[in-house]
Amino acid sequence: MSHPPLHSSMFIGVQGDGIISFGSGQPDLPPPKEVFSCLPTYHDFKYGPVQGSEKLRKALALEYRGFSHENFVITNGASEALDLTLRVIAKPGEKILLHVPYYYAYKPLVELNHYIPSLLPTHDGKIDFADFEKMVPDVKAVVINSPSNPTGRIQEIPTLKKIEKITDDLNIPLISDEVYKDLIYERENYMLHGRRVITVNSFSKTFAMCGFRVGYLFSTDKEIVDRAITLKTHTSMNTNILGQEMAYHATTAPKSFIESHLKIWKERRDFIYSEMVKMGLEVWKPEGAFYILPKIQNSEQFVWDMFQKHKVITYPGEWFGAPNRVRFSFALDIGKIEEGLERVEQYLKER
Amino acid sequence: MSHPPLHSSMFIGVQGDGIISFGSGQPDLPPPKEVFSCLPTYHDFKYGPVQGSEKLRKALALEYRGFSHENFVITNGASEALDLTLRVIAKPGEKILLHVPYYYAYKPLVELNHYIPSLLPTHDGKIDFADFEKMVPDVKAVVINSPSNPTGRIQEIPTLKKIEKITDDLNIPLISDEVYKDLIYERENYMLHGRRVITVNSFSKTFAMCGFRVGYLFSTDKEIVDRAITLKTHTSMNTNILGQEMAYHATTAPKSFIESHLKIWKERRDFIYSEMVKMGLEVWKPEGAFYILPKIQNSEQFVWDMFQKHKVITYPGEWFGAPNRVRFSFALDIGKIEEGLERVEQYLKER
Numbered sequence: 001m002s003h004p005p006l007h008s009s010m011f012i013g014v015q016g017d018g019i020i021s022f023g024s025g026q027p028d029l030p031p032p033k034e035v036f037s038c039l040p041t042y043h044d045f046k047y048g049p050v051q052g053s054e055k056l057r058k059a060l061a062l063e064y065r066g067f068s069h070e071n072f073v074i075t076n077g078a079s080e081a082l083d084l085t086l087r088v089i090a091k092p093g094e095k096i097l098l099h100v101p102y103y104y105a106y107k108p109l110v111e112l113n114h115y116i117p118s119l120l121p122t123h124d125g126k127i128d129f130a131d132f133e134k135m136v137p138d139v140k141a142v143v144i145n146s147p148s149n150p151t152g153r154i155q156e157i158p159t160l161k162k163i164e165k166i167t168d169d170l171n172i173p174l175i176s177d178e179v180y181k182d183l184i185y186e187r188e189n190y191m192l193h194g195r196r197v198i199t200v201n202s203f204s205k206t207f208a209m210c211g212f213r214v215g216y217l218f219s220t221d222k223e224i225v226d227r228a229i230t231l232k233t234h235t236s237m238n239t240n241i242l243g244q245e246m247a248y249h250a251t252t253a254p255k256s257f258i259e260s261h262l263k264i265w266k267e268r269r270d271f272i273y274s275e276m277v278k279m280g281l282e283v284w285k286p287e288g289a290f291y292i293l294p295k296i297q298n299s300e301q302f303v304w305d306m307f308q309k310h311k312v313i314t315y316p317g318e319w320f321g322a323p324n325r326v327r328f329s330f331a332l333d334i335g336k337i338e339e340g341l342e343r344v345e346q347y348l349k350e351r
Numbered sequence: 352m353s354h355p356p357l358h359s360s361m362f363i364g365v366q367g368d369g370i371i372s373f374g375s376g377q378p379d380l381p382p383p384k385e386v387f388s389c390l391p392t393y394h395d396f397k398y399g400p401v402q403g404s405e406k407l408r409k410a411l412a413l414e415y416r417g418f419s420h421e422n423f424v425i426t427n428g429a430s431e432a433l434d435l436t437l438r439v440i441a442k443p444g445e446k447i448l449l450h451v452p453y454y455y456a457y458k459p460l461v462e463l464n465h466y467i468p469s470l471l472p473t474h475d476g477k478i479d480f481a482d483f484e485k486m487v488p489d490v491k492a493v494v495i496n497s498p499s500n501p502t503g504r505i506q507e508i509p510t511l512k513k514i515e516k517i518t519d520d521l522n523i524p525l526i527s528d529e530v531y532k533d534l535i536y537e538r539e540n541y542m543l544h545g546r547r548v549i550t551v552n553s554f555s556k557t558f559a560m561c562g563f564r565v566g567y568l569f570s571t572d573k574e575i576v577d578r579a580i581t582l583k584t585h586t587s588m589n590t591n592i593l594g595q596e597m598a599y600h601a602t603t604a605p606k607s608f609i610e611s612h613l614k615i616w617k618e619r620r621d622f623i624y625s626e627m628v629k630m631g632l633e634v635w636k637p638e639g640a641f642y643i644l645p646k647i648q649n650s651e652q653f654v655w656d657m658f659q660k661h662k663v664i665t666y667p668g669e670w671f672g673a674p675n676r677v678r679f680s681f682a683l684d685i686g687k688i689e690e691g692l693e694r695v696e697q698y699l700k701e702r
Contacts, residue, residue, distance in 0.1 A: 007581060007584070008584055009400075009401045009402070009580050009581060009584045012398055012400065012401055012584070012588070012589075024398055026397055026398055030394075030396055031396050035396075036393065036394065039390040039391060039393055040390060040391040042387065042390055043381075043387065044562060045381055045382050045386075045559055045560060045561065045562050045563070046377055046561055046562050047363055047375055047377055047561045047562050048562055049360075049363065050360045050363055051360070076427050076587040076588075076590075076591075077587060077588055079585065079586055079587050079588055080586060080587045083585070083586040083587070087463065092443060092465060105584070105585040105586075108585045109585050109586070112438065112582065112585070114443060114465060208396055209396060210396065210397055210398045211395060211396050211397050211398050211399055211589065211591070211592035211593075212396070212591055212592065212593060213587065213588065213589065213590070213591050229360050230358060230360065231463065233358070233359055233360045233363070233456070234430065234434070234456040234459045234460050234463070235430055235431060235434040235456075235460070236427040236428060236430050236431045236434070236564065236587070237363070237427075237428055237430055237564060238363075238562065238564065239427075239564070240427075240562070240563050240564050240591040240593075240594045241562035241563065242562075242563060242591075242593060242594065242597075243591045243593070243594070246593075
């Protein structure tokens with residue numbers, strides 16, 4: 001192959017003249033103004049509780065009825081929430097179930113924690129419960145991500161309910177990555193719940209706060225929550241206190257903030273999906289999140305060429321367990337989506 | 352024992368009426384005003400580079416001559432810098448050398464990464480190189496912390512130079528935790544250096560920025576730096592962008608900031624040391640950092656009683672590999688140190 005090994009750290013945060021990035025998955029629209037309102041008078045500087053600001057956890061407990069603020073841990077983004085969770089739920093050599101395509105950090109996170117990923121194929125991004133049922137008795141925990149990064153697909157509610165039941169029967173942790181729960185186009189989000197469900201979420205997507213790295217995990221399984229706190233005491237201590245204060249202020253923004261963003265996301269989703277269909281790409285319709293994963297042959301070469309020659313950033317499907325597909329984030333305005341897709345169409349015609 | 356299992360998360364961030372905390376190790380004096388000056392006009396919100404802000408890394412490269420900004424990774428405090436480093440330098444079952452007493456997170460960090468701690472006893476907190484030399488051929492990496500938390504002791508320069516040489520000869524990573532490098536009373540700090548040295552530091556102690564969790568690692572061993580970046584991409588992504596901006600502004604503060612703080616730390620060091628000697632406690636004189644570790648029998652019971660009955664927070668030596676000692680941080684003003692020690696003296700007389 002005529003390209004170097006590709007890694008997301010090559011692209012994250014890359015900006016510049018003429019670059020159109022369908023790369024990193026982050027909102028281009030700014031956070032609610034409430035997020036910045038606390039800055040001018042801020043003066044704290046000491047450690048906060050490792051579990052997270054009580055004020056912020058109480059605000060979250062109001063949002064998620066049935067949970068107390070003691071069920072939450074505030075983390076450095078959903079990434080750390082997932083890493084902490086994985087580190088406390090299994091032993092080296094045990095298996096963790098991931099559905100494929102998966103968020104690109106899942107497999108390395110599972111592997112660097114010395115577990116073995118059990119990869120469940122899906123059909124057009126949807127889990128077939130019969131397949132799941134066969135694989136689950138062999139694993140120590142399950143990770144579900146609906147809406148999914150990178151497919152934009154959601155899992156069917158009856159499937160999710162069956163997954164809740166069987167993992168509960170088997171008494172294994174069910175990790176639910178719901179960072180896109182507020183960005184869903186086809187129905188209300190269904191939040192997985194149960195005795196041993198650990199939910200991972202963040203302020204990054206809903207409130208456009210990616211750079212501030214404020215995420216959280218919550219669970220009624222207090223043992224897992226406590227183990228995560230103990231671990232975090234050693235690995236990073238409290239999440240940045242000012243980031244937490246800003247996140248708290250995000251929770252005070254009017255609900256219309258989320259609704260108005262969702263409208264924009266849906267327009268972009270409709271646009272990029274219909275354009276790709278017109279271009280003749282084989283593609284699944286995104287039902288949530290802001291990703292679309294068309295089939296494109298020699299995808300790593302495509303990604304490298306588009307970046308080097310045409311200043312378009314995309315991510316190769318290989319990172320997500322989906323070779324010969326390419327992930328496009330549509331977190332950019334429609335004019336740029338259009339221009340970027342024109343460059344893609346041109347390139348594909350020529351090669 | 353008539354106390355519950357003690358854990359630092361019970362004490363970190365605990366404040367309240369009448370509580371005197373010799374507990375968590377954080378400056379009580381505020382950061383330089385430059386740290387807050389960027390807040391009122393701040394408006395960024397997107398992901399930054401995983402390796403860290405280039406501006407901040409360039410400022411650090413100016414401070415540490417001989418290093419390029421490419422040698423640095425900005426992390427969620429020194430804690431994450433150490434965790435990332437440990438995660439990329441060895442394989443499960445391998446041994447990591449720690450000198451005892453050690454910072455309380457070291458042993459759990461080594462163990463939760465599935466390594467085996469090789470514990471090197473010290474003499475009044477000082478490493479005897481003859482002991483080190485016997486143990487080091489058996490380990491995969493070494494962690495040195497001078498000035499030390501919890502002892503306040505520094506390692507002798509000839510010892511440090513011999514440690515540099517032997518780890519270089521053995522070609523093993525030498526992790527140098529220098530978070531107290533600017534808080535040293537008896538001589539200039541000697542920074543460990545070499546081909547495979549990874550230095551860990553933070554803005555927490557020097558600039559009183561504990562709550563913002565901005566630390567860093569740096570090394571001329573580019574392979575380790577790159578592996579740490581790759582790992583961080585999955586475990587937490589960029590460190591909070593605003594925390595990094597504030598840290599950058601800290602680097603612009605006049606050097607007199609550090610000098611004026613050091614003068615205060617030294618007064619407190621002199622005071623608490625002479626008071627403890629007067630109380631008849633067996634104690635090593637702190638040469639750096641802001642901790643003192645007197646011998647106190649039944650130290651966990653002492654810590655529990657002092658917290659519950661006398662509102663004085665201290666940490667049991669057990670956490671640091673030093674049973675029958677108790678760690679006192681002297682990051683509080685002399686009046687409070689005096690009052691706290693009076694409560695301690697009273698308790699010790701009565702028991």
